[in-house]
Amino acid sequence: MQEFKTLHPTGNVLVIIFSIIMIWRGLWGLLDIYFFPGSPAFSHLACFLIGAIVLYLDDFRIDNLKR
Template sequence: MNKSHSLIEKCHRVYKHTVENPHPVIHSILIGTAVVLFWRGMWGVLDLYLFPENEALSFITSIMLGILILLIHDGLRKIDELS
């Protein structure tokens, strides 16, 4: 019990030191890994549920949804700049 408690405390100290004294390389690796894992999961879910019987339609729909999201985001940003 004592060993696991000290291991948890050591991990907490390392984590706290990393968060309080951010190092750009560590944060870049952490954020990059999180983004890749997120998109890997999203692609897996889309492969299963978005037109699973028709890959071409699934890919085209995904591209169109992505473009639509980017256009909406850009439009909202431009509206915000006008305010």
């Protein structure tokens, strides 16, 4: 795998992007099924609020994602 990363950096980035999208899609589907399944509007609002609270508690910093 390390050889692939060094020989094909663009391909490696595409694999990572594809993986992130697939994780996001799976999580989104699970939230639709299990997180307030009878009320999509309330489910979306609750997810938004939880995300906003997590960002607030982290002081809106995403510096740890940078290399």
